[in-house]
Structures are given as C-alpha cells and as structure tokens.
Amino acid sequence: MGKITYKRLKGSQNMRQRLLLATLKSTPVLIEDIHADDTLPGLRPHEISLLRLFEKLTDDCLIEINETGTKLKYKPGIIVGGSHLVHDCGVSRAIGYFLEPLILLGLFARKTLVIILKGITNDSKDPSVDTFLSTTFPLLKRFGVPSEGLKLEIKSRGVSPHGGGEVHLTIPTVQHLTATMWTDEGMVKRIRGEAFTTRVSVQLGNEMIYAARGIFNRLLPDVYIASDYRKRSEAGNSPGYGISLVAETTSGCCISADTTVSYPRGDEEEDIEGEEKKELIPAADVGEKLASVLLEEIEKGGVVDSTHQGLLFLLCALCPKDVSKVRVGKLSPYGIETLREIRDFLDVQFVIKPDPSTGTVILKCWGSGMKNLSRKTT
Amino acid sequence: LVERASKKQNINLMQLVYGKSASTSNTSANEVKDDSENEESDEDEFFKPKGQRVKNSIEGLDGGNINTEDCSKSTKFSELKNWKEEEVYESIRDRFVTGDWSKGALRNQMSEAK
Numbered sequence: 173m174g175k176i177t178y179k180r181l182k183g184s185q186n187m188r189q190r191l192l193l194a195t196l197k198s199t200p201v202l203i204e205d206i207h208a209d210d211t212l213p214g215l216r217p218h219e220i221s222l223l224r225l226f227e228k229l230t231d232d233c234l235i236e237i238n239e240t241g242t243k244l245k246y247k248p249g250i251i252v253g254g255s256h257l258v259h260d261c262g263v264s265r266a267i268g269y270f271l272e273p274l275i276l277l278g279l280f281a282r283k284t285l286v287i288i289l290k291g292i293t294n295d296s297k298d299p300s301v302d303t304f305l306s307t308t309f310p311l312l313k314r315f316g317v318p319s320e321g322l323k324l325e326i327k328s329r330g331v332s333p334h335g336g337g338e339v340h341l342t343i344p345t346v347q348h349l350t351a352t353m354w355t356d357e358g359m360v361k362r363i364r365g366e367a368f369t370t371r372v373s374v375q376l377g378n379e380m381i382y383a384a385r386g387i388f389n390r391l392l393p394d395v396y397i398a399s400d401y402r403k404r405s406e407a408g409n410s411p412g413y414g415i416s417l418v419a420e421t422t423s424g425c426c427i428s429a430d431t432t433v434s435y436p437r438g439d440e441e442e443d444i445e446g447e448e449k450k451e452l453i454p455a456a457d458v459g460e461k462l463a464s465v466l467l468e469e470i471e472k473g474g475v476v477d478s479t480h481q482g483l484l485f486l487l488c489a490l491c492p493k494d495v496s497k498v499r500v501g502k503l504s505p506y507g508i509e510t511l512r513e514i515r516d517f518l519d520v521q522f523v524i525k526p527d528p529s530t531g532t533v534i535l536k537c538w539g540s541g542m543k544n545l546s547r548k549t550t
Numbered sequence: 551l552v553e554r555a556s557k558k559q560n561i562n563l564m565q566l567v568y569g570k571s572a573s574t575s576n577t578s579a580n581e582v583k584d585d586s587e588n589e590e591s592d593e594d595e596f597f598k599p600k601g602q603r604v605k606n607s608i609e610g611l612d613g614g615n616i617n618t619e620d621c622s623k624s625t626k627f628s629e630l631k632n633w634k635e636e637e638v639y640e641s642i643r644d645r646f647v648t649g650d651w652s653k654g655a656l657r658n659q660m661s662e663a664k
Contacts, residue, residue: 183616207617272622297621360646387633391646422647464630471642479622503567506622511567524563533563 176247178202179517186509187219189482191226192273193517195233195248196280196490196542203244214241218265225259225270229277229285250546253281253345261291263335268298271341275308276486278343279317282546285343293329293337294368294414294432299479301326301339302366302416307428311480315487316350329370329400330408331434337408345547349487351494351539354475357532358423363388363466365397365418367459371411374401376455380415383459387467410434415459417466425475429466433458472501473532481507489520491539499527499534518542 179199181190184206194201207213215223215237223235223246233249261270267289278285294300299308301324309322321344330337365384369377381397388395397417402408412434419427433452453461469477476484481504488496500507503524515521518540525534631638643649 183618185616185618185620187620189620205616210617269620297623299623359644359649359651387639390639391643392648461630464633467633467639467642468630470645473645478624482622503563504622504624506624508567515568521568524567526563 176200178245178247180204184215184219186513188222188269188273189486189510189513190517191222191246192276192486193513194246195226195230195251195277197517198248199517200245200247203246204242206242206244208242215244216264217262218269221260221262221264222270222273225261225274226277228257228259229253229274229281251277251281252546253278253283253285253343255284255286257285257287259287259289261289261335263292263333266292266295266298266300266332267337267339268295268300268304271301271304271308272299272483274341275304275312275343276483276490278341279312279346279349280542280544280546281343281345284321284345285341287341288338289341290335290338291330292332292335293326293339293408294412294416294430295332295434296414296431299428300414300416300430300432301337302368303418303428303430303479306364306366306416306418307426307477307480308483310424310426311476311484312487314352314354315491316348317346318344320344328406328408329368329402331370331410331412331414331432333435334409336410346544347547348543349491349539351488351491351496353495353497355497355499355534356423357425357473357475357499358421360392360419360427360470361422362394362396363392363417363419364395365416366400367397367413367415368400368402369413370402370407372413374399376413377401379455380413380459380462383456384415384417384463387460387463391467413455413458415462417462419466419470423475427466427469427477428479429462429469429477431458431462431465469501473530474499474501476500478502478504478507482510485510485514485522485535488522488535488537489514489518489540490542492543493541494539495536496539497534497536499532501532503533 179201181201181203182205190201206215227233227235229251230249231252234247236245261267270289305324312322313319321342323342325340327338327340328336367377367380377399381399384397385395412432414430414432416428416430472478475498478501481500484498484500485507488498511522520537520540523536527534633639644653
C-alpha cells in the first residue's frame with residue numbers, strides 16, 4: 173500500500189463541511205489543534221458522534237484520534253448508505269446538526285439511505301426537523317433530487333436537555349445533481365408554520381401561534397400555523413415548546429426560521445437546581461420574535477434564508493460541469509466559511525457579485541463535475 | 551456605519567471571501583469578523599479578549615478563531631427591529647403579494663439585466 177498523503181487542517185471549525193467534502197472527494201484529512209486551548213481539550217461529544225455516523229455510512233474508512241482528542245486522522249471510505257441503520261445523535265447538538273451533512277452524503281451513496289436518528293429534534297442552535305421538511309427538501313428538489321424518495325418522519329419530538337426524539341429519514345441516491353439558474357426570488361404568497369409543545373400545556377402553543385399571526389396579518393392574510401402537541405412517549409424526555417415558520421414565494425422559494433425554548437443542557441445540573449430553574453421566555457414573546465426573524469430574512473432577499481446558504485453553495489459546487497447561478501441575501505458567516513471550504517476541497521471558486529439595488533448577492537459557479545461513482549447504473 | 555460597511559463589501563466581496571494575497575487576506579479576515587460582530591470599537595487596542603490577540607498573531611488565510619462553533623444558524627434574537635411599527639413593516643410590503651406587483655417584478659428585472 174502506498175503512503176497516504178493527508179490534507180492538513182487546523183481546529184474544529186467547519187468540521188462538518190470538511191468531513192463531508194473529504195468523504196465526497198475521497199481526500200484523507202488530518203485535523204490538528206482541536207479545542208486545544210480549552211479546559212477540556214479535544215473533540216466534543218457531538219463531533220465524535222458525527223464521526224461515528226460517517227463510519228456507519230461508509231465502508232473501509234479509517235478514523236484515528238489521539239489520546240487527548242486534539243488530533244484527528246480521517247481517511248474516508250466508500251459511501252455505502254443502506255437501510256436499517258440507527259444512530260444515536262446524543263444530546264450535545266440537535267439532529268439538525270447531523271442532518272445537514274447527512275443529506276448530501278446520502279445523495280452520493282451506493283444504496284438508498286434509510287436511517288433512524290435519535291436525540292434532540294428541535295433546539296435553538298440548529299435547524300429543526302420541521303425546517304428540513306418545509307424548506308431544505310424543496311431546496312434539494314431544485315437540484316434534481318427526486319421528491320418521492322425524500323422522506324422525514326417525526327416519530328417523537330425531543331428537546332434539550334434530555335432529548336428523546338426520533339426521526340426516520342430516507343434519502344434517495346442520485347447519479348448527479350442538475351445545475352440551476354435560480355435568481356428569481358418572487359414575492360411572498362403565503363406563510364406556513366408549525367408550533368409544537370412537549371410536556372407543557374397546550375395553551376403555550378396557541379399563544380405562540382396567536383402572537384406570530386399578529387405580526388403577519390398586517391402584511392399577508394394567507395397565514396396558517398399548524399399545531400403539534402406531543403404527549404407521553406411521543407414527547408421525549410424534556411419539557412419545551414417551539415415554532416418553525418416558512419414563507420413561500422410565487423417563484424417557489426422557501427424562506428424559513430425556527431426556534432425552540434427549553435431548559436438549557438447543563439453540565440452542572442446542581443447549579444441550575446440551586447438557582448431554582450431559570451425562567452423560560454414566555455410563549456407569546458417567542459411567537460412574536462420568531463415572526464420578526466422571518467420578516468428579517470424576507471427583507472434580506474435571496475432565494476434561500478441565511479441558514480441554508482451553506483447548503484445551497486455546496487449543492488451548486490457539487491453539480492456537473494455546468495453553470496449555476498443563485499441569489500442570496502447578505503452572506504452569512506457560515507456561508508462564507510462554506511465557500512472557503514469548497515474552494516479548498518473541490519477547487520471551485522464562485523464569482524461573487526453584489527447587486528446594490530436590492531442589497532443581495534449573486535453567485536455564479538462552474539460545478540465540480542461530481543458524479544455518484546458507487547451507485548449502480550441502470 | 552452600515553452603509554459604509556456595505557460599500558466596502560461591494561468593492562471586494564471576492565477578496566472578502568477568498569482573500570487575494572497575504573496582506574489583503576488579513577484585512578479581509580478582520581472585515582468578516584467586523585461584519586459578524588457589527589464592528590467592535592477599534593480604539594481600545596489595550597484591552598482585547600484572549601481570543602482576539604491570538605487571532606491577530608496567527609498569519610494565514612482565515613486568521614480567526616480556529617475552533618469556532620460549526621453552526622449554520624446565525625440569528626440574533628436581541629437585534630430585531632420592531633416589526634409592529636408601521637414604517638418598519640411597510641418597508642417590505644413589496645416583497646409580499648399584497649404589495650405593488652410591478653415594483654416586485656422590477657426588482658428582478660433590474661438585477662437580471664446586470
């Protein structure tokens with residue numbers, strides 16, 4: 173066997189994009205200085221869980237972590253996929269953290285991916301599972317992913333700190349993506365959403381819906397927010413409530429926003445109990461705030477919201493050798509980081525042009541010509 | 551301040567994202583930082599948090615904190631406008647179907663011509 177040359181990287185930033193792109197391009201990576209200066213150095217639990225997930229989906233991959241966990245060697249294998257897989261995402265990050273790279277990985281797998289993910293379905297840091305259903309999946313369809321195969325079922329919801337949620341995910345495989353010209357953002361024609369409660373009064377859900385509607389109704393009559401009240405085994409292990417909203421435009425773009433309120437996951441649980449449990453933000457305020465967040469996303473413009481910029485750029489870069497053109501609002505920090513990783517791994521550089529009249533940014537790129545090599549041709 | 555920042559952004563968005571040479575990349579990395587933190591005051595050079603000093607000492611493309619959290623959401627709940635005010639919500643009226651359709655269409659035409 174020949175000597176493997178590793179791509180050297182530093183720090184835990186953009187770990188997901190790095191691992192994902194390394195796997196898609198079969199580039200071995202060596203990451204050093206992972207949380208090296210922290211009191212508790214080394215990989216975080218969710219990062220390890222992510223590595224385990226990649227290990228599960230691929231064949232012949234090699235993961236080496238040093239004693240303190242500050243150094244990681246990763247040699248990707250072949251993406252296999254497959255059904256009857258189960259993965260416990262833990263409670264340090266929500267399922268959304270894992271779903272973002274998982275979706276792209278699944279598209280380029282050999283077999284259709286069917287996996288059960290357990291953990292936190294909704295939290296304030298990562299996109300909620302509702303957002304994946306309402307916004308991320310339509311975004312994938314734009315790039316030629318067959319809509320019949322994409323499935324995400326929320327079996328039970330779980331919020332921090334103890335999780336207990338479960339979702340069933342199905343991702344079809346594709347031969348290749350299709351490049352898209354997508355600059356028409358359209359006008360918002362309707363707003364949909366879902367409010368959920370777990371282990372708290374149903375009334376809180378109604379309060380959120382009422383407050384959110386109050387903000388939108390001056391602008392648009394077509395607002396419908398469904399409610400999802402989970403009880404007993406379907407409600408996970410912790411009390412919480414949240415809301416996710418999506419604005420659909422006349423040109424088929426989806427702009428989303430979501431949040432969840434629950435008790436923080438504390439490493440120092442005694443502390444929290446000592447302080448007699450911090451008060452949560454009232455439900456009405458949550459609805460009002462999130463509605464404002466959505467309006468702000470709409471104001472920014474672009475065909476996707478700021479959360480989905482990274483995914484959008486990745487999809488563009490993974491297209492066949494063809495031009496993609498997209499419009500986004502102000503570049504988000506995550507979007508910028510993703511652009512950099514794309515250049516480093518795929519050697520795809522975007523042409524970025526601001527559009528001063530609308531305050532948006534237009535990005536063009538020539539796809540990297542990514543093809544699914546492991547999938548059987550029919 | 552926002553206007554100035556956006557002007558700066560217009561000029562070198564490409565540089566801001568990718569960086570050109572060692573000298574520009576340092577400034578671009580700082581600008582990105584500025585963007586996300588709304589331009590922290592430049593005057594107090596004396597008191598810098600530990601992370602920032604480390605950032606300045608590291609040379610290279612993205613000299614920021616290398617262990618920043620991997621998170622796609624970047625919404626800040628504290629900096630929201632008051633969307634209940636009429637002026638504020640009327641400002642995006644044309645982004646909705648209830649607004650002026652011709653203006654909405656113009657928005658796309660103008661940018662497509664470019």
